[in-house]
Each structure stands twice: as C-alpha cells, then as structure tokens.
Amino acid sequence: MITNARLRTRWVHTNIEAPYPFSVTGFNQLSTGRGVAFSAELVHPNLGVVGCIANGGYGGSTTFSPYDHTRFGKRNLEEFLRRCRQDGQPMDTGPVGMETLLNEIVNETETAGIVADMRATSQFVVRSRRPRETASSGPRRGAPLVYRGILLRRTDREDLAAELARDPAERLPAGAYWQMFDGLEWTPLLGEPPLAxxxxxxxxxxxxxxxxxxxxxxxxxxxxxxxxxxxxxxxxxxxxxxxxxxxxxxxxxxxxxxxxxxxxxxxxxxxxxxxxxxxxxxxxxxxxxxxxxx
Known part of the structure; x- marks a missing residue:
C-alpha cells in the first residue's frame, strides 16, 4: 500500500523512480517456439508475496494475478504505476505500461542478482542501452553480459567495445550504445574521460x-x-x-x-x-x- 506520497525510491537497473521497491521470488522460465514463458511471485516490501507475474511465452502479455484482492490487488498496482517514472518520464498507465512495469520488476530483480554475483566473483558486466528517443516502443536495456576480471583500464574497455562491434550477434541498432555497471550505476562503457x-x-x-x-x-x-x-x-x-x-x-x-x-x-x-x-x-x-x- 502507498502510505506516504513523499517517499520515493529509484530502481538502479531499470531507472524507475517509484513509491517503493518490488522484487520477485521463485522465478521459473521455459523456452517455447515463440519466446520464453516465465512466472514469478511478486514480493511487496511490507506485505510479502502478493501475487504471481506470468507470461505464456506465445506472444501474449505479461500479467499479474493477485493472491488476495483485498490485501493487494490490481487496483493497488495500477495506483503504483500512476506514480512511477522511468528515465525521467511518466510511465504509460495503460495496458502497455502495466506490462512494462511487470517486466521491469523481473528485470530489476534478475539484474540485481547478476550484479551481486559480479561483486562476489570479481566480474565485469555490460549491457546494451537504447534510449527512449531512438526507439518508438520505448527504452530498451539488453540482457547483461558477464566477463571475468574487472576491466578497470579504459584501454581494456576499448578492446571489449571493439570485440563486441565485431560480433554479429551483438550488433547494436541505431542509437544504441554499450553500458557498464561501474559498481554503483550503469554508465557508458566508453564515456567521457574522468579528468578534464x-x-x-x-x-x-x-x-x-x-x-x-x-x-x-x-x-x-x-x-x-x-x-x-x-x-x-x-x-x-x-x-x-x-x-x-x-x-x-x-x-x-x-x-x-x-x-x-x-x-x-x-x-x-x-x-x-x-x-x-x-x-x-x-x-x-x-x-x-x-x-x-x-
């Protein structure tokens, strides 16, 4: 439930500003002929598990099925969505926006787990990023790619960027670029030099x-x-x-x-x-x- 309109939190991996964080547990997925089917339980920070997020993997929408409408139902989630912003812009509050929110809750949790592994095993993580203004369907963040060893030197990151550019499977669409997780935030893999x-x-x-x-x-x-x-x-x-x-x-x-x-x-x-x-x-x-x- 939303109890204080002034309380806000930012989801680091999806850049959503929201009234509070969500997470998922019990994530399961299965490849189908048309995509990936998945399900997970939605975890509210105060109420615990409140329902199930699922997608059949056949081109349909991602949906939310509450376990108890009186405790936390679809109306509560719709109210939550109305108060969310992503990349500095209000999120769509219609069916498309609701599906985006559900998918991003899953992405936030999964990426947080990848970053936790990165810290534990001295890894380096990158992903593609396509800004909202270059994609008619909204902003896109690619699946994280994990590399052994921390690429602390810019020259090493330049080598990685060149390697990615040569790989047809990692070819970026127009307007997209590579990001790295710098330990706190997602920043450009080859951003501006730290010193003027x-x-x-x-x-x-x-x-x-x-x-x-x-x-x-x-x-x-x-x-x-x-x-x-x-x-x-x-x-x-x-x-x-x-x-x-x-x-x-x-x-x-x-x-x-x-x-x-x-x-x-x-x-x-x-x-x-x-x-x-x-x-x-x-x-x-x-x-x-x-x-x-x-």
Whole structure:
C-alpha cells in the first residue's frame, strides 16, 4: 500500500523512480517456439508475496494475478504505476505500461542478482542501452553480459567495445550504445574521460615539482601530500598512485562487499603522463576494494 506520497525510491537497473521497491521470488522460465514463458511471485516490501507475474511465452502479455484482492490487488498496482517514472518520464498507465512495469520488476530483480554475483566473483558486466528517443516502443536495456576480471583500464574497455562491434550477434541498432555497471550505476562503457585537460595538466605539473625536489628521478615516495585532495605514492617521474588519504594500499582486483561504508576514497593510477586507472575504493583499511570505477 502507498502510505506516504513523499517517499520515493529509484530502481538502479531499470531507472524507475517509484513509491517503493518490488522484487520477485521463485522465478521459473521455459523456452517455447515463440519466446520464453516465465512466472514469478511478486514480493511487496511490507506485505510479502502478493501475487504471481506470468507470461505464456506465445506472444501474449505479461500479467499479474493477485493472491488476495483485498490485501493487494490490481487496483493497488495500477495506483503504483500512476506514480512511477522511468528515465525521467511518466510511465504509460495503460495496458502497455502495466506490462512494462511487470517486466521491469523481473528485470530489476534478475539484474540485481547478476550484479551481486559480479561483486562476489570479481566480474565485469555490460549491457546494451537504447534510449527512449531512438526507439518508438520505448527504452530498451539488453540482457547483461558477464566477463571475468574487472576491466578497470579504459584501454581494456576499448578492446571489449571493439570485440563486441565485431560480433554479429551483438550488433547494436541505431542509437544504441554499450553500458557498464561501474559498481554503483550503469554508465557508458566508453564515456567521457574522468579528468578534464586542465586537471591532467595540474596533476602533471605537481608530479614534476615532486620529481624536481627528490634526490633523483627514481626516488620512490610514500603517501606524500600531493594537493588538497590527494597523497602520492610511487615515483613521480614514472609510475605513481594518487589516493584521497594517506593509505597507499589498494585492492582493485575485487569489488567491495562490505554491508556498510562509513567513507570512500578516490584513487588514480598514472604511468608517466597517462592516467591508466581511476575510481573509488572503500576507505576502511581492512577492505580498500573497489566501490566504483571511472
């Protein structure tokens, strides 16, 4: 039931802004000659299981069958839909919009599970994205593709993009692009660089200053104040790492799985004049694992 009009939540994987989250349990699916049949129980955050979502897999609509109309029925779900927005726009409140909502509840839950596995096994996940304005039938988000190892470097992600472009099975329609899950959000696989040119120049000037003040160009520094944001560890004239605190330890080959994070720390890894890796880690010394990548 909707009890407070001001309470809102955002579903990260489908970009729906809604009064509260839904999930599904007991998901089952079966390939048919015309598609995929599936069923799952709809879980309300306060009421628990309230009904069944199903699709016969023969080109028909996805439907919701409530278990108790007086507890939570179709009217309640219609009221919920009227207060939902996706990608910043109100959702269609007709039959098409209701089917979209039901499918997206399933997609949100399934993708959340894939991302949980990604964190647990140090994986990297991408999917295709087709914005609303380029698809007459509405926005489209492709099924997630999972890769072993975290592609922290932009050069590695460029290689993946080239690999996907060569694969006929992954050819994108007009207006679509690839997204990665950066640890917190879905962002373009090859988005804008994390630093503007003036920021890069400022970093390199400061590295030159530290190099000039060192006994020689091979001198290794440890957590030396770099500017008002970073400490530097490494060799300023060659490879060095910038961290937002005085702890140089980083575990960037795995994702943070801590239930709570009191603080996070930004980092950058440089090779000469090239920023190779950057992102955010959990600040706790016992962790120092990835929270988000740029």
């Amino acid at each position: 040119p003036e920021q890069i120049n400022a970093r390199l000037r400061r590295a030159d200053q530290l190099t000039a003040g060192a006994p020689d160009r091979d001198t290794r520094l440890n957590a030396v104040p770099f500017d008002d944001q970073f400490h530097l560890s490494g060799t300023p004239a060659a490879r060095f790492t910038l961290t937002g605190d005085a702890t140089s330890r980083l575990c960037t080959d795995s994702w943070c799985q801590c239930a709570r994070r009191k603080a996070t720390v930004r980092f950058e890894r440089w090779n000469g004049t090239t920023l190779e890796e950057s992102g955010v880690v959990h600040a706790a010394r016992r962790c120092r694992r990835l929270v988000r990548i740029d």
